[in-house]
Amino acid sequence: MTPKLNIAVMAGGNSSEANISLKSAAQISGWLDSNRFNAYTILVKGNSWTLEHASLGSIPVDKNNFTVDINGELLQFHCALIAIHGTPGENGLLQAYFEMLQIPYTTGGVMNSSVTFNKYYCKELVRETGVNLAKGLLLRRGQKVDVQAILDTLGLPIFVKPNESGSSYGVSKVKQATDLMPAIEKAFAEDKTIILEEFIPGREFTCGVFKYQNGEMIMPVTEIVPEAEFFDYEAKYQNKSKEITPAPIPESLTSAIQQFTSKIYDRLQCRGVVRVDYIVNNDKIYFLEINTVPGMSEASIIPQQVKAMGGNMRQFFTLIINDALNRSRE
Numbered sequence: 324m325t326p327k328l329n330i331a332v333m334a335g336g337n338s339s340e341a342n343i344s345l346k347s348a349a350q351i352s353g354w355l356d357s358n359r360f361n362a363y364t365i366l367v368k369g370n371s372w373t374l375e376h377a378s379l380g381s382i383p384v385d386k387n388n389f390t391v392d393i394n395g396e397l398l399q400f401h402c403a404l405i406a407i408h409g410t411p412g413e414n415g416l417l418q419a420y421f422e423m424l425q426i427p428y429t430t431g432g433v434m435n436s437s438v439t440f441n442k443y444y445c446k447e448l449v450r451e452t453g454v455n456l457a458k459g460l461l462l463r464r465g466q467k468v469d470v471q472a473i474l475d476t477l478g479l480p481i482f483v484k485p486n487e488s489g490s491s492y493g494v495s496k497v498k499q500a501t502d503l504m505p506a507i508e509k510a511f512a513e514d515k516t517i518i519l520e521e522f523i524p525g526r527e528f529t530c531g532v533f534k535y536q537n538g539e540m541i542m543p544v545t546e547i548v549p550e551a552e553f554f555d556y557e558a559k560y561q562n563k564s565k566e567i568t569p570a571p572i573p574e575s576l577t578s579a580i581q582q583f584t585s586k587i588y589d590r591l592q593c594r595g596v597v598r599v600d601y602i603v604n605n606d607k608i609y610f611l612e613i614n615t616v617p618g619m620s621e622a623s624i625i626p627q628q629v630k631a632m633g634g635n636m637r638q639f640f641t642l643i644i645n646d647a648l649n650r651s652r653e
Contacts, residue, residue: 327361328401330644331389333417335366338409339492339513347619348406354636360644363391363398367407367417374398389424402647403428404640405616409488413616414440427651429643431594431615439591439615442486442518446610452586454610457602459520461486464511470503473519480522483507485514496522525604528570530584531617531628533596533639535646541581542628546570566624568631572603579608587613594650595643598625 332355334348335341345366352362364375365384372384374391384391391398403421405412405428411420412430415437421428430436439445443461450456458477462468473481483506484494493513495506510517527549531542548565570577584599593615600611617625629639 325359327359328644329398330355330360330362331365331400331403332362333365333367333403333405333407333412335368336407336409336412337367337369338488340408341368343618343620344407344412347408347623350621351404351406351619351640354640355644356637356641359641363400365403367411386420389421389426400426402426402644404644404647405430406619408616408618414487425651427647429595429647431592431597435592435594436615439593439613440487442484442612443516445591445613448591449587449610449613452583452590454583454587454601455607457482457520457523457609457611459518462507462517462519464515468504468507470500473503474500477519477521481506482520482522483510484518484520485510486516486518487514493517523602523604523609525602525609527600527602527611528572528580529598529600529624530580531596531598531625532584532588532593533643533646534588534593535642536649539585540629540632540634541585542625543569543631544572544577544580545624545628546572547624566627568624568627576603576606576608583608583610595646596625596639 332348332352334344336344348364352364355362366373366375372386373381374384376382382391382393389400403426405417407413411417413436415433418428418430418433418436422433438448446456446459460473460476479498481497483497493510495509497503497506507517527547528544529547530544533540545566545568550564580601587599588597596617598614598617602609602611617623619625626636629636
């Protein structure tokens with residue numbers, strides 16, 4: 324009988340989305356095939372890393388070699404399953420740590436994670452796929468803000484959001500000039516650089532993709548119909564949106580969105596499962612952003628898309644872990 328593999332499900336993190344990450348981690352642990360894997364939740368909070376044990380409580384992780392001493396027995400991990408949204412799980416920091424220790428992990432590499440986490444530079448890289456992009460401006464904290472110049476360039480409404488953030492915190496839709504500076508300050512509370520984008524009216528769609536050694540899964544397209552004016556934190560995590568999978572759109576539009584998703588995955592050198600968000604206006608497809616550590620709670624979109632393909636999450640995560648292990652042997 325093949326020995327079971329120890330999987331470190333990395334949870335928490337240092338962003339506003341730490342609680343969402345914990346929900347994802349709990350769900351993932353329940354999905355993992357218990358005949359093949361031992362799932363251990365590793366809670367990351369600043370410099371404090373602990374294994375959360377059902378009966379023993381919080382046990383410190385030795386970050387020198389990523390091991391845990393459980394009553395005198397040394398627990399080592401075969402793979403890190405990253406479920407941290409925002410820093411340090413989505414911006415390349417954890418990826419660099421695991422690279423140095425030569426421990427397999429389930430996301431894209433250091434470059435992929437750091438570039439995709441920076442919305443502004445990510446858009447510049449995605450440009451060559453041919454997808455449409457909203458006009459945008461980058462502001463740095465401390466920079467003089469010329470409100471009129473912004474309005475002349477982008478018009479109204481304007482989306483204001485943190486540039487490097489894995490969440491929907493700090494995001495505003497500005498409809499009148501007097502609201503612009505408060506929205507900028509709100510975004511700067513989350514990040515030292517922020518991005519301002521023209522508002523593109525249209526329908527919101529998202530598409531998951533996972534490419535591995537012997538195949539690929541380009542998932543069905545989901546339409547997101549938020550109760551609010553855009554897919555904000557509540558819409559994303561508190562069921563304040565309606566998600567329709569597969570999206571009720573012509574096959575030609577589904578195919579075009581899936582093709583862009585595949586191209587963007589390759590262009591950004593993604594690994595593991597990612598989700599790409601779009602706005603469609605008059606059949607023009609606009610790239611919004613990419614999620615390299617998409618949410619995995621029961622209500623999340625990737626599980627909906629896997630189910631719509633006729634798959635199940637247990638097999639899906641077995642594929643993801645095996646892919647990470649295979650890549651580490653290359």
